[in-house]
Amino acid sequence: MTILAIFNQKGGVGKTTTAMNLAAAMAHNGMEPLMIDLDPQAHLTATSGVTVNSEDSIFAFYRDNKPLTELVKPLPNGVNLIPSHVELAKVDTLYRKTGSIIMRLRHALYDEMLAASGVPIVIDCCPFLGILSINAIAAADGMIIPIAAEYLAMKGATQLENTLEAMSRLADKRIPRRFVVTRYVPSRRLSAHIIGEMRDRYGPELCKTKIQENSSITESAGYNQDIFAFAPKSKGAKDYGFLLDELVESGFIKLPG
Template sequence: MWEVARGLRLAPCTVALAGLESARGGLVSLPDRDRRLLRYLERVAPHFDRCVIDCPPTIGYLTFNALRAADEALVPVETGFFALRGAERQVATIGALADQVGRKLAVRIVPTLHRDGSQLSHDILGAIGRKFTAHIAPTPIREHEVLREAVSYGQSVVAFAPGSPAHDDFRALAEWIVDTQATVSAESQAVDHGAAAAAVYVADGPGDSVMTSDGHTLPRLAGHGRAAELAQRMRISGAPTSGHEQDLPEASV
């Protein structure tokens, strides 16, 4: 676990992580296959204030591990065309998955890539706010060129452009998360989770499914392409570190 900024540590992954979900990856044969992350985080929790889990855009054992371990879900929603429908489906999907593992998960909506000068973005942001009144971040993450520049330099916006409007957006988001209590979304409870699952999940083939340690079975979303691509890009680009590793218990499959 690397210290990438003051007070911030990162546990990076590689493309090999996706292989754990395969039949021969080792994870599927474990009795606690969807609780491994939860148990590890319980061990290291005294060392940290908060943990953010970046999930792949697939429904598999990695996502189930994240749902088991998380107290709430952050749903980034671009304030563009089809955004409201996309947000509704994501909240429904999270609700369906949370039901599968026998728990309710609080949801927060985070508007992103918001264009201040766009009437369409303004109207869509308003519609999302009316739909998810109690769950939407009060300040959207606006489009800023400095965000792209920070990524190109392998830095966070906090380090690259402290005090910038982009930094202010993320500071406001962090303060909202820390200072307010997330609640279970009424929207996710109101939908037919079975129908939502049928509409969103796509099985790769017969028998291609995920079974939790409680015996629940759920189809898997097709493909690992984008998740693998993002992981590979992270591995290649790397990140600036202080060169110090946190002495914490090792995670094992």
């Protein structure tokens, strides 16, 4: 079993897209993963075609101590989702004076036997440092950081590393991490230059698999579908399938048995 936190503080790099399609790749391979939308923007929930009240979202877990298992919504593609709601933004205000909240999600995942269920758990983090992101990092066995193959994404790499280190200190652990290049265009000369810089900066933590810029990935979200349901033969589907294979073969994602 592996709990993965998908994080980047920069928007537009494919964080939610990666969470959705990596989980879909797992389901495509019979893993029946659980996704947790821990972002108040609730983009993962919306692109999954789910609409809920705050009482049926992850916010109810934080505000009312509602069990996580009562919030799970099965999706048609074989993925299970704990949805988010805009009210989740209130969590930082509710718990800013207490340190006990840091391990809240991790304890619940283990107490409710979700962490011991043998299925991977994918957490879509909010794009800033706060109680929710720290909860995700404290709960996770590994972190995946999507980075777009663009100049501004590389310019923000130092700030990203500072944020990751701050999160690790607050969560009292440094978890294994993998950086995934997204929006990659092989024919673009700048892309090759950026890949070289990323390889120098991140070394073996940089995944070999690159998620190529692909219109099917963008369009699939608009139809509330993952890339495997929307365009199973597209480059996007192949790339996310290869990414899952790489993470499993390297031992970053651990399968039961």
